[in-house]
Every structure is written in C-alpha cells, then in structure tokens.
Amino acid sequence: MCCRSHPILRSAIRCVERSGSSKRGAIYVSATVSDPIRGTSEPDRYWTCTNLGEACPDVMSPMCWSIWGDSAEWSWLYSMYAFGVIPKKALVVSPDMNDRGLSCFYGRQAFNVDAIKETMSSLPGVSPDDFERDLMGSVRPDAKKIESSNRRLPVVLAKAPGTAILTGKRIRKLHNRMYAKWVKVVYESDPVSQERPAIERLLEARQDFVDVFSVHCVVRFLFQGGQSGIAAAAAKAGDAALTADLLAGVGGVLETTMTDDLWRLGNHEISEDDFLRKWGYHGPNEGNPYTTSWREDPTPIRYLAAASAVRERPNDRAARSNAAAKKAEQRLLAGTPVLQRPAIRWLLRRMQNTIRTLQIGKAGYLMALDEARAAVKAFGAERVQLGQFDEPDDAFFLTVEECQQLAAGELLNVREIVSVRRATRMEYKNMDLPLSFVGMPTLTQKSDWSAPDILEVTGAASGGGIIEGRARIIEEADDDIDLDPGDVLVCRFTDPGWAPLMALADALVIDIGTSASHGAVVARELGIPFVIGTGNGTRVLREGDRILVDGTTAVVKVLERDIGRELNLA
Template identity: 25%
Template sequence: AYAALIIDAGDVAYAVRSSATAEDGSTASFAGQHRTLLNVRGLDPVLAAVLECWASLYSEEALEYRRVQGVVEDRLAMAVVVQTLVPAEASGVAFTVDPATGDRDVVIVEAVWGLGEGLVGGLVTPDHYAIRKTDGAFVRREMSAQSVRVVPAGDGGVRNEDVPPELATSAVLSEEQAQELARLAVRIEEQAGRPQDIEWAWAAGEFVILQSRPVTGVAAAVERDGWVSEFDTDTQPETIWTSANVQEVLPGQMSPFASSIQLEALEKYGMEPIERMGIKLSNQDPFFAFFYGRAFLNVTMMLDMIDQTPFASQEALMDQYLSLSRASASDFDFTKIPHRAIWKKLAGYIRVLPRMLWYRIRLPKDIERSEAIVEAFRREDDERPVSEQSDEELVQTFEDGIDRGGDVGITHVSGAGITGSAFEMLRNCTERWLDDEAGTLQATLVTGLAGLESALPAFELWELSRLVLASAVLKEAFETSDGAEIERRLEAANRDDTSAFRRALATFIKHHGHRSVMEAEAAAKSWEEDVPTVYVMIRNYLHADPAASPQRIGERQRKQREAVTEDSRKKLGFWQRPIFRYALGEAQRWIASREHTKSLLVRTTDRGRHYSREMASRLVERGKLADVFDLYQLTWTEAKALLLGDLSPEEAAATIERRKKEHTRNATVTLPEMFRGRPVPLRPEETALPEGRVLEGIPVSPGRVTAKARVIMDPRTDATIEPGEVLVAPVTDAGWTPLFVAASAVVVDVGGTLSHGSTVAREYGLPAVVNVKYGTRMIRTGQTITVDGTKGVVVIEDQRSS
C-alpha cells in the first residue's frame, strides 16, 4: 500500500505519526510520548519510520507514563498515520480551555515560526494569545523573540535554522489570523463535545488542522462540571458505569499509590476470566475505572457479557451481583444497549458453555495454587525479610508480588462469578417451587456454614474476651482505658494472665492480622498495625450475653438451616429434589469458598502493605519524605523512582502537596451511583435527604428487631457498640464484621445479597437490610429503630437521640 502511495505521489515529503488506542484520552495526553517523524521521503524511509513509531509504544518513557496514568497494557494498540507533510510557515497549538486555570471561556493559542517541532521540543518560547470565545477579544497577548525555527532538511528529516531578522521580532500571527484560528478551534470543540488540544499549521495562506485531541492535565475550574481529577479514566460517552458492588471492596477515595496498582490489577482480575471463557466484548473501555479517586464498574461491558453467557440474565446481574437500587437503574433504558441476534447468541453459548464448565471444574485446583502462592510468599519473607533487602531487591520483590498475586485475584473473581450463579440457581429453586418471593428461605439455607472465613475473627475475639473476664487486672484495664492505653498497660504488666492473653492475641494476629477496614488500600492500617482497634472490639464483647457467643449462634443457625432444608426437601417433587440438592450444595460451597479466596487475596495486598511501609520508612530516614504515609500520595512508579534516586525529593514533595489538595477537593464531590460517560458531580439539591421516617433497601437476612441505633462511620476511629444495639454503617467488609456479634441487627447504606457483610449477618442470624442509601445520614445514635430484614424496611420510631 505504501509502495503504491509513494509511486503514485512521486517525490513527496511525509509526516509519520502515531495514533494509539489509549492515546490522548480526556484524562491522559500522550503528546511527546510516541514518535513523530517529519519530512520522510521514499518507500524504505517511510517503512522504517512506521516501524520506529510502533516501537515507540514500548519506549521507557511511554511505559512509565502509561503506568502513572493507569493505562492497561493489554488493551493497547497503535496505528501509524502517514500524511503529506504540510510546509508550514508557522505552526503551533490551540487549547479551547485555559490549561493553567480551567477557564472554558477562552481559547489559548501558541505559535512559532516553522514546523511545530520547535514548540514540542521546547526549542523556542512561543507567542501566546488568550482570546475570548464570545466576541474574539484578546484577554492577553505575549510576544516572544524567536531566533530559531525548525524547517525540512534537504535530504530528509528536519533541521534548525536562524529566523530571518525581519520575522524574529514580529508576531507570528496577526490579530486577524489569531481570531480566525480561535473561531476554528471553537467549531472543533463543538463538534467533539469537549475541550480540545489542537495542532495547527499556517501554509499557503490558510490554516491546516493537523490533529485534535481532548485536553488533559487541566487545572480544576471553579465550576463542578469543569473538574477533572488527575487519575480519572478516559471513557466513551455511552459507557454506563456504577459504583454498586465495587464500592464495598474499594470504598471512598483510593490513594494514588493504591489506585496505580489496583487499576491494572482489577482489570486483569476482571478481563482474564472473561477472555478464558471465550466471551467477545464490543465495548472498548476498561472493566474498572476511577473518577475523583473512586472506583467504578463497567455496566455496559457486563451486560455484553451477560448477553453471551448461558443461564445468565440481566435481572440477576442487577439484583444479585450489582444490587442496584431501582432509583439508580430507572434512568437507564438497558434495552437500548445492542443485543446479539439469536443465532449469534446460540453460537456464543456453544463456544462459552464448555469453557464455563471446564472453568468450574478447574477452579478448586486454582484455589490450591492460590494457597500455594500465599504460602510461598510467607516462606520467602521468613527466609529473606524485607528489612534485609536492598532497595533494588525490595522493588523487584514488590513487583514480583504484584505479578504472582494477580493469579490469586483472578481466582477470587472467578469464584465470585460462580458464587453468584450458584446463588441465583438456588434462588430460582426456592422462588419457583417453595414460594420464596422475598428470598427469606434462600437466606436461611446458606447460614450456619462452619468455618466461614469472614466470620472466624469474631470467634477468636470472643475467646480473647473470655480471657479478659477471667482476669481482674485485664478486666479493669479494658473497662477503664482506651485502646492505646490498654496496649501500654499490657506491655508494663508481667503476669501469667496477661502473658496468656498476649499469646492468644498473637495467635489472633497471625490468623487475622491482615484484615482491616478498606483492605485493598495500602495506606490503611491492618489489624496487625492497629491493635488498639482490636482491643476496642474485644471490649464490646465483655458485657454481651454468653448466649450471644459466635459458637452458640453458629450452632443455632446450623440447626435451623438443617431443619429448613429437610422441610423444603419434603415439599419438593421427586424430580425437583436432586436439582434442589445440587443448587443448595453449590451455593453453600461457593459462598464459603469465596470468603476464603477473598482472605487469600487480602493477604497478598497486606504483603504489599508491609513492603510499602519499609520503603516509606527508608525514605523518611533519608530525608526524602516528611512522613511515612506521604508515600501513598505518589504512584508506584513515582515511589520507586524516589527510592532509587530517579525522582528528586523536591519534585516528590510538590507532587504530594498537590495531591493532598486534590484529595481534599475530591472529598467534597458526591457522585451518582450510576451514570454514562464521565460523571457529573451531584448538586446539593440532588443529595437532599428524603422526607419521612421509612428507609427501604434490600433484605439480606430475615428477622425483625426494634432497638437503639449505633451509627459507626469508621471502626478505626470509633468501634464501640453496646450489646443489643442496631449497627448502622456506611459500608461493611471483614474489618466491620467483629462488631456484628454485639449487634442485634445491621443496617448498611450500600451492599447486596452477596456482600461480605450480608453473608456474615446471615451467619450470625442478624436481621439485616442493606442498600438503604441514607441510613448513616438519617439515623442518629440512640434513636429507636425497627429493622425488618424480611421486607427490607427500616423505620425510625422516634426523632430523639442520646
């Protein structure tokens, strides 16, 4: 094709430039990262230039930039554009938003003599114009004396030459030319639908547009809809995103350090199982995204996946997996998402079903391999502690851990998918054959599962509380001191009872010290690092009724499950029983398995936490960081560069300060649960509380309780709950579940039927309603509330609080 082009065109100069799939998104510009070659003449030079452009996709600079921006490597591709070279007399860029201030009312024009390489390469300071869009008036004009310009070289390529004296002190563009260019830029912006970064040239008396890309790296505008967070993901305008499900695993803002690792990891966890099953996706956006520091899931991609998966349904996706509120989903007509023709679906089912079955068969082996990986990590760290490793070894071990730990993540996500399918299969059985419309029977059938990983910490904490009650010294310390003071008093004591307690505590930390609130966030402290929080959870159990012990509750739930199972079996027909028995066994097995693989995955994250703490400590000792936790304002690539001497402390400090400010700014943003394209932060009136005293949510554990409420926003700062109170929380994960033992019921702002908190609530027989949205905002500690875990309703009985 190139040969025909060049033969037909004759002796023509070409510009050979890159166009990558992830290039120049709305949040990351690759300008300068990939090669552009100008004034290329002849077939062989053109072909060589094309190869050089392709190779630049994997240059050290491009790789590092993509890692910082969270671009997923396996979703990357590059095309190379060959254009006739424009013999530019002048060239430059035009921005339809001021990159420095975020002002969308002006066009910023920068201009140099000759080819644009003089501007891109920083060879000269350009003329600078700020032109108001509405009337073309100049807000400012800054002319620069330009002594050098870039021009085509006679034998190919480009060269620098002196600007003729008559041009060196003249404006590159006249006022009329600058205003004409501004009008053209506004037209391009209107066509693109977002602010643009435009490359232009002036040749033969007219402007030529060489390239236009979305503006990136813009300072935040004052208006909310102009805010762009540094690590926001580029997205197609029609892609639907949701925080449902993912906000339980990654609640709130993630640190730049964690998000730079998690985005790539999550993409691998989500995409690899899909690709292994032979599912072909049409949506080209990533599976996970970050906006304003928060994680979101690609609903469009999931619906595409459902369309190709046997026995899967959109209803099950929304209700069981995503647990989307009806209000969130009601604004989206999912029928408009393209669906495959019936024959294409059947062909897809034939391709996918055998792979699904094979995946299900091999998953137990994958879990064994994940266990082996985690055990290998423990053994390797014992043999070669991180404190004994050089900086280079620490970096290598950390990156190796990310790579090997990815297999654990893939196994967990695969198991979670199978768990959802098994739970839905059980639901179909109970709803169709046993009149279980509310799901109460289904919930009871999966309780009393011995050894459920996320419930185990409470068992050991209960035993620790019994040791405290058996010792007058320990009991006095726990009842009169806060967590930090308890730690000091235990360290000072030298008694048999305190020593026995400390040994039991060490065993608990060995088993569960990797757990925490916000477990996927490297900056968050684990229980091993935050033992005072563990002490407060133990104190919650001191005045609990002995009948409320997790062991007794578990036994009671097991007996109830067995009785209900037998009663259900008797109600079923002969042919229904084996199907029911299989569905029940699968649901119980995979729910327990999912909790186990989640714990394995958290252990890999906690290992990375230990390594990052060591890295941060070294940097503080060397005076390169002011505080250990400042490390987490850097991306992994930046942190590594700082450790190895490739990033100066001054640059790091400036970046840390800027990102702390952005974190504060992002904290003021409230985003919708579901949206298309980029999210628009909600206005105050859109986040107003509903009227009335009744909250509706998803019933996840049956029963009805009326009791005083205890609103806890974060167990790390407030983990106190009195026996019998209703726990009201914004979100729950394994770090919250020890609070369940003292509670009489649970109310959570977010979550779904298969949330980890919902699973543990069923295990403890606690009435629970999740996804109530406004619980922590409408309910106050001390108010009497009624929780109906069968109907999914929470009623605020009085407006008084204590």
C-alpha cells in the same frame, strides 16, 4: 492456567483534565501534576459504585489505584476467559478507561455497566439486562439494548464444568501459599526478604494480588450463578423468602472463625500474638493499601475483644444459623418434586462450598494487599533516608510506575507531586460521589448534604428476620463507639475488618452491597437480621433513632426519633 503467565499491563502515566466540579465549585489541582484518581468518562457512559465500594472503601490514593486498576480489570476479564465467555485474545486491558469494565472517579472505583453488559452478552442463557438488574435492582428504561448471543456456547460448555470443579482447589492453594508468605515476609519481617529493594517487593506484591484476585473473581461468578439457582428453586417451591436462610449457616466461613477467635482473645483463651499471626492483615478499610492493618496497630482489636468477651460466643450464634438453614432446606425439599430433590441437594452443597471459598479468596487477596502496604511503606522509608520524601507515606501519592522512575532517578518534582495529590485526595474525601451516574459524576460537599424527614429506606438484599433496635451510625470500623445489646449497626459499607464489630450488633443496615457482599455473608452466618444496599441509610437514619429492621421485606422503618417523638407509620 497460571495467572503469572499473564502479567498485568503497565499503567500509562497520562495527564487528565485539570479541573472538576462540585456543588461549591472547582477542585483545585496543579496544572503541572497529573491526577491518577480523578477518572475520565465519555458523556453517555453509565457507571455504578455498587459492590466495588466495599472492596476498596474510602478514597484511594494514587498508589492504591495503581495496585488495583489494571489488576482488577485483568482479573475480571480472566474470570470471563476461564468460563469461555471471551477468547484468549480478548484478555487485554484496554488503555481507554471507557472501554474497561471498571474505572476510578475521584478515588472511588466504579463499574462500567454497559461495557460489562457487552461482555456478558456472550454468556449463553443470560440476558445482559440480568446483570444490571442484579447489580442495580432494576434496568434503566432507556438502557441500550444489548442482544444475547450463543456463539460462545460450545466453548462455554467445554470450559465451564472444569473451571467450576477446579477453582475451589486453586483458590485454597493460592490462599495457603499467600498466608505462608505473609507470615514470613510481612508479619515476621524475615531479614533476608527485607534486604531486597522495596520496589521489587512492591512489584511482586502487586502480582500476588493479581494471582489471587483473578481466581477470586471466578469464585464470585460461581456464587452469582449458584445464588440465582437457589432463588429460582425457592420460588418454584412457593417460598421465595427461603433464599436468605438457605444461604446461611454454611459453617467454616473465615470471618466467623475470626470473630470467634476475638471472643477467645477477650476471654484469655489465646494470646494477642496468636490472633494477629492469624488475622493481622485485616484492619479498617483494608482494601485500601493506604491504611493501617491490625498487625501495625492492634488497638482496635483490644477494645473489640473486651466487648466481645461479655457477649454470646459467635460460634453459638453460627450454630443456631446452621440449624435454621437445615430447616429451610427441609421446607425447600418438601415443596420440590421428588425426582428433582437430588439436584437441589447437590446445588445446596455446592453453594455452601462456594460461600466458604469466596471468603478464602477474599482473605488471600487482602494478604497480598497487606504485603503491598508493607512494601510501599518500606519504599517510603528508604526515600526519607535519601532525602526524597518528608515522611514514609508520601509513597502512597505516587503510582507504582512513578516509584520505579524515582528509584531509577528519573522522576523530578517529587515533593510537588506528593503535596498536590495529598491535598487533592483530602478534597475528594470531603465530597460525596453518587452511587450511580452517567458521564463524569457531580460531586457534593458532605457538609452540604441534609436529609429530608424520610422515615423509611429499602435495600437490595436482606434476611435474618425482624428486629427493633437503636440506630448507631458508624463511619469507620475503628470509630470509638460502644455497641450495646439491642443496637443496630448502620454504616456505609463493610469489609472483613468490620466483622468483629458486626458480631456485636443485633442487626445491620448497610448503604453499599448486595446479597454476595461480605456484610450479607457474615450476617447470615451469625443469624443477624440485615438490610443491605439502601444507598442512603446512613444519611436518612439518625444516631439514636429507634428503628425496625425487616429482613423479610428489605425495609427499615423509623419508629421513634431520639428526640422522643413517636411516629405513626401505619
């Protein structure tokens, strides 16, 4: 089924509540300007930013949410339809955010846990609580009981095999089409394409995002199922710890290729243009269109290339990871009954292909977002010339639909809208949102947060062994921080734009993410010990701490504070 036959619903422009609360008091917003990124929730709705935090990091602008919102909702529903979990008539984006699988609060995306569990209840053989356990690490004691149902079993049995077989081919085709378009329209700025009105190019870019992201969601679902199967096989063989190694050393993962190309750039084997033509759609916080990609500002890759050039080549690290994965497979097969070994080998090969495909899909939708980024900035430049904007990035403080209205001469008080929303977003950036919350979240000022003297954190996913090193707390991928040999990268989230920095680290500790996260995939490919999903690692750990990262138990311990005080944690 072609996603273009199901265009996303137009977002309704609605006024929302005008006030919010934080530790310090009310957030200022205008009584005459709506706030598309604030969000609304019924009092008993349970939300989590886990996993979505790395897909669209930082605080979204109204434009970012207007590109992501309906698109992502339709895409995850499409993945359920593709497997037969929901019927075609349910492939509809609800106008009520409380009924959707995901929403936005103060510029951060969040999953509607119970709403997704309701949908997942129609997946045969899967308990809705399994979703919450995989996502959150546990199930709330007071969670609403949602019963599983087998009523969709015949449809799932009919559709799921074909979807599983054909999805890889579809996502590769979409990726290749998207890459050819990105090079021509965005990187090379084809003159004929640039003659089209920017608003038309923006609408087309958003639809390109839907086309790729919807199929990527199908792959993401396949990954989750395959991972569960491998984990169950490892546990049955008597060594559950094998799972991380079995998912490593896949080979052909795009981010590993990118980090190797960066090494080659640093060693003058390829030119900067060669690198940017291939990877220029990446950049800091790249899931947010309201940022700057490497093609626009290659400064970060110049530093990273120079730093990579004097380190071990990423391909050599990946080769060692591949060797470790083969040994793990041998141990798994040795503990598996002979008659079951062919099925296990098949599952492992399928999972390796799924991991590669998962990263291909991510690259495809990131190119679509860079296409949208270029179109928004072009629209902003047009409006500056017409005297409607003061600067091109004012366009990011309108929604796609408001840009259409502005182009049609139907939107008034544009400067007030931009001014208020720009100020409001800055307020949100200075506040922290809980990873999980019920109803509307309570925000805290970042400056008010102080960590107690906690000396240990745990994560939701880990692997790669055990290592000691110096903690380096990094807020942004383009922060001007040198990672020395022995340093551990500690950050809030990662996306593909972080991959070159990750390749310079001896270990990773990441607040947000799961075993399917980008950080986990890259860490496994490069053989880097990691603990992901700590929630508060960037707040508990301190710059310069000597820490132990234990990828076998998902624990990070502080061994020595930078003030020189040794700590006895025995």
